Amino acid sequence: MLKLNNSFYNKHAVEVAKNLLGKTMVFGKIKGIITETEAYRGTDDEASHAFNFTPRSSIMFGPSGYSYIYLIYGMYYCLNIVTEEENSPSAVLIRGLKLPDIHLDGPGKICKYLGITKEHNGINLVTDNNFYFTEGINSVTYSSTSRIGIKKAIDKKWRFLSN
């Protein structure tokens, strides 16, 4: 299957979040279809980690196509993909993944099930041979809502679910 390259990731985070629906995620031997995403941007998004530049969010200020993985509530990891060009801080959170045998619903569940930890932070998803994304389902329809678990920027409907 055709691997997604930097021209795919180097776009507006909202655009990439929509486009990732129906794409295939490959992590080692495991392959799944992305069913839910959320976009986060720094400059105009109060809810984003990159609203302020910090050591943790610095990767979101870097070039697109890298994994951004952080620990939340002291026990769950969340997987993001950095989007847009350098100094345009943004990322897409992977919230839903459909595997052949199970549908993982929620970012914490995905990382726990696949064994994704902070060890996998900062991986180049374009060049890596173990962790990357490929084309998947051709035509995907979706709906959008406010993002889950945040109190700020509720007006932004940047959560996307495939139908």
Added chain:
DNA sequence: CGCGCGATTGTA
């Protein structure tokens, strides 16, 4: 250097 809290989830 101390302390409150979070892009979550399972259980009551």
Added chain:
DNA sequence: ACAATCGCGCGT
């Protein structure tokens, strides 16, 4: 409705 659980980020 709430506990689990800990590193980050901001204030002192």
